[in-house]
Amino acid sequence: xxxxxxxxxxxxxxxxxxxxxxxxxxxxxxxxxxxxxxxxxxxxxxxxxxxxxxxxxxxxxxxxxxxxxxxxxxxxxxxxxxxxxxxxxxxxxxxxxxxxxxxxxxxxxxxxxxxxxxxxxxxxxxxxxxxxxxxxxxxxxxxxxxxxxxxxxxxxxxxxxxxxxxxxxxxxxxxxxxxxxxxxxxxxxxxxxxxxxxxxx
Numbered sequence: 001x002x003x004x005x006x007x008x009x010x011x012x013x014x015x016x017x018x019x020x021x022x023x024x025x026x027x028x029x030x031x032x033x034x035x036x037x038x039x040x041x042x043x044x045x046x047x048x049x050x051x052x053x054x055x056x057x058x059x060x061x062x063x064x065x066x067x068x069x070x071x072x073x074x075x076x077x078x079x080x081x082x083x084x085x086x087x088x089x090x091x092x093x094x095x096x097x098x099x100x101x102x103x104x105x106x107x108x109x110x111x112x113x114x115x116x117x118x119x120x121x122x123x124x125x126x127x128x129x130x131x132x133x134x135x136x137x138x139x140x141x142x143x144x145x146x147x148x149x150x151x152x153x154x155x156x157x158x159x160x161x162x163x164x165x166x167x168x169x170x171x172x173x174x175x176x177x178x179x180x181x182x183x184x185x186x187x188x189x190x191x192x193x194x195x196x197x198x199x200x201x
Contacts, residue, residue, distance in 0.1 A: 001148065001166045001167065001168045002165065002166075002167070002168065003167075003168045003170070004016070004167065004168075004170070004173060004175060006165075007151065007154075007165075007167065007175070007177075010151075010154040011084075011177070011178065012151075012175060012176065012177045012181075013079070013080060013083045013084070013175070013176040013177070014173060014174065014175050014176070015076060015079070015173070015174040016170065016172065016173055017172050017173075018072060018076065018130060018172055018173065018174035019072070019130065019132070019171075019172040019174075020172060021171060021172060023068070023172070024132045024133075024171040024172050027061075027065065027096070027132050027194070027196075028132050028133065028194045030061055030062065030065060030096075031059050031061065031096050031097075031098050031132070031194050032098065032192065032194070034059035034060050034061055034096070034098075035059065035060055036057035036058055036059040036060070036098060037057065037058055038051070038055075038056075038057060038058075039054055039055075039056045039057065039058045039095070039097065040054075041053050041054050042117075042118060042121060045116075045118065052106075053105070053106050053108075054104075054105045054106070054108075055102065055103045055104055055105070056097050056098065056099050056103050056104075056105060056185075057097065057098045057099075057100070057103075058095050058096065058097060059096045059097070059098055060096075061096045065096075066093075066094070069094050069130075069196065069198075073091055073094070073128070073198065076174065077091075077200070080126055080128075080176055080200065083176075084125070084126055084176075084178065086125055086126065088125065088126060088200040088201070089200070089201045090200075090201060091128070091198045091199060091200045091201070092120070092124075092198050092199045092201075093198070094130075094196050094197065094198040095196065095197050095198065096194075096196055097194070097195050097196070097197065098192060098193075098194055099144075099147050099185065099188045099192065099193035099194075099195070100188060100192055101188055101189070101190065101191075102187055102188060103147070103185075103187065103188050103193070104147070104184070104185050104186055104187040104188070105184055105185040106184055107152060107164075107182055107183065107184040108182070108183070108184065109179065109180050109181065109182055109183075110124050110127045110179040110180075110199055111123075111124040111125070111127075111178075111179035111180050111199075112180075113180075120201070123201040124179040124199040124200070124201055125178065125179055125199075125200055125201060126176050126177070126178060126179060126199065126200040127176065127177055127178070127179045127181070127197070127198075127199050128174060128175070128176045128197065128198050128199065128200065129149060129174070129175045129176075129195055129196070129197050130172075130173070130174050130195065130196040130197075131149075131169050131170060131171060131172065131173040131174075131175070131195060132171060132172075132194040132195060132196065133169055133171060133192075133193050133194045133195070134169055134170065134171050144188055144189075144190060144191025144192055144193050145188070145189040145190045145191060146186050146187050146188045146189035146190070147169075147185055147186060147187070147188040147189075147193035148166035148167065148169070148185070148186045149166065149167045149169070149175070149183065149184075149185055149195075150164040150165065150166040150167070150183060150184050150185070150186055151164065151165050151167070151177070151181060151182070151183045152164045152165070152182045152183070152184070153181070153182045154181075164184065166186070169193075179199060
């Protein structure tokens, strides 16, 4: 699986050590112990749970954690604007997600242009994923398997566009991409996967 630098060739942005190792460990622990609810999808203008499409738990974290992420996202916003050549406005409240065994998210886009879609959904321009985990051996309780963030439609050759390219997970990595890029999360095969997501309009 390729590391973050590979995706630069396709216009994605990455920042290593967006969060340091200690902060990642702290956040994994907080998310692991937090209360949570099944994440939803938007369908026909209404939010609903459909675990055939998106199976993951959104968790409630402390105000201190929310403030930390707000500070870091605000600081990196100029870099995102420069990279994507966009003027970005606000970002949505970050979601702190816990993927357990079998959890996944099928291929989707974070932004749709159908006038029937919600205004906030059509306003999304840049999606941000912050990695809090590592993917290695099943013997370590801090590691997990499966659950790869995978991108499709990146290759110019029409015969290869359906091929998904998975990202190597690195704790503390921020990855950003245009919100109309097709992506998915493959099913977790062991352990738990922790991540933070948000979207800039």
